[in-house]
Amino acid sequence: MQIAVFGTGQVGRTLATALAAAGHDVCMGSRTKDNPKAAEWVAATGGTASQDDYAGAASRAGLVLNCTPGNVALEVMNMAGKTPMRGKIVADLSNPLDFSHGFPPRLTVCNDDSLAEQLQRALPETLFVKVWNTMWCGLMVNPGLLQGERHTVFCCGNDSGAKEEVRRSLLEPLGWKAEDILDLGDIKAARGLEMYLPLWLQIYGALGHGEFNIRVVNGRAAQRA
Numbered sequence: 001m002q003i004a005v006f007g008t009g010q011v012g013r014t015l016a017t018a019l020a021a022a023g024h025d026v027c028m029g030s031r032t033k034d035n036p037k038a039a040e041w042v043a044a045t046g047g048t049a050s051q052d053d054y055a056g057a058a059s060r061a062g063l064v065l066n067c068t069p070g071n072v073a074l075e076v077m078n079m080a081g082k083t084p085m086r087g088k089i090v091a092d093l094s095n096p097l098d099f100s101h102g103f104p105p106r107l108t109v110c111n112d113d114s115l116a117e118q119l120q121r122a123l124p125e126t127l128f129v130k131v132w133n134t135m136w137c138g139l140m141v142n143p144g145l146l147q148g149e150r151h152t153v154f155c156c157g158n159d160s161g162a163k164e165e166v167r168r169s170l171l172e173p174l175g176w177k178a179e180d181i182l183d184l185g186d187i188k189a190a191r192g193l194e195m196y197l198p199l200w201l202q203i204y205g206a207l208g209h210g211e212f213n214i215r216v217v218n219g220r221a222a223q224r225a
Contacts, residue, residue, distance in 0.1 A: 001169055004029050004057035006076055007067030008037035011093060011137040015065055016041065018141035020049045022173055029057030029064075031079065054080040063089050063169060070096040070108065070115050077123055086125045089162045091170060092116050092190075093132045093140075095197050104201050107194065116190035120158065129157035129166045130190040134200060136210025143175045151213035154182050156189035182216055 002025045005016040012028065020026040027050045028038040038051035051057075058064055058080045068076045073094040077085065096115040097105040109115055116130045132140045134154060139145055143153070153176055157163050163183060171181055184192070204210055 001025070001063060002027070002061045004061035004064045005067060006030075006054060006057070006064065006080070007069075008035060008041065009067065009069070011140075012065070012067035013037075013041055014137040014141055015067060015093075016049065017045070018174060019170075020045050026050075027052055027057040027061065029054045029080070055084045058084040058088060061088065063091070063165070065170075066090055066092045066094055066119075068094055070094045071098065073115060074118060074122055077119055077126075082123055082125065085123050087127070089127045089129065089159075089165055090119075091131050091166050092119060092128050094119075095133050095194055097197060104198060104205075107198065110191065110195050112191075114188070114190040114194050116156075116194070117187055120187050127157065127159045127162035128187060129155055129159075129162050130187065130193055131155040131166055131171070133193055134196050135213050136204075138211065139213055141174050143177075143180070145211060146213065149215070150177075150180055151215045152180055152182050154184055154189075154193055156184040156187060156193065158186050180215075 003019055004027050005012050006029045008028060008030050016026050016028050028041055029052055030038050031053060033053050035051060042049050042051050054076055066073060094115055096108040098108045099105040116128055120128045132153065153171060155163055155166060167181055203212060
């Protein structure tokens with residue numbers, strides 16, 4: 001599959017590397033066609049991947065991953081453009097965090113709205129699926145890191161087919177089991193997923209690392225079993 005990964009930071013590079021290693025045709029998108037961080041990443045893959053600006057990467061992709069910081073995510077989508085993004089499925093990992101006043105950051109949007117909803121409103125013909133935003137990127141690509149313990153990845157979005165595609169093409173090939181993927185409903189559920197980040201950051205600070213996650217234990221399912 002042709003996949004565009006927006007973002008040259010740790011999250012974008014981690015996912016792009018894993019997807020390229022899995023045999024996908026990965027293009028790293030950034031503000032310019034010759035972004036040096038993207039070029040460094042392409043070179044590290046042995047030249048099997050590519051780079052472009054956001055619009056160029058999106059135009060030839062079947063699936064897009066938004067791994068950009070939340071404070072620039074809307075700008076990035078506008079740079080990609082409505083035409084290249086029309087009909088595309090976007091796995092949105094961004095979080096609306098503002099670090100301008102130090103750590104811990106504050107949420108720039110919460111309660112009655114979410115960044116994912118803002119992105120969906122900005123590009124109504126694009127199919128956004130919120131996923132992977134509640135964990136460290138090392139776990140995104142290797143859920144088995146937690147000593148074999150089960151843990152939960154959440155997703156939400158307005159289009160059931162888009163969520164199924166994210167599950168089939170991204171989550172399960174990277175090791176996520178179907179029983180550990182929890183669909184929370186439409187894109188409004190992103191409010192809760194994004195508001196989890198302040199707690200995640202506090203846990204990160206207490207542990208000193210990101211190698212942790214949560215698991216939803218369904219007591220009623222256990223009783224039926």
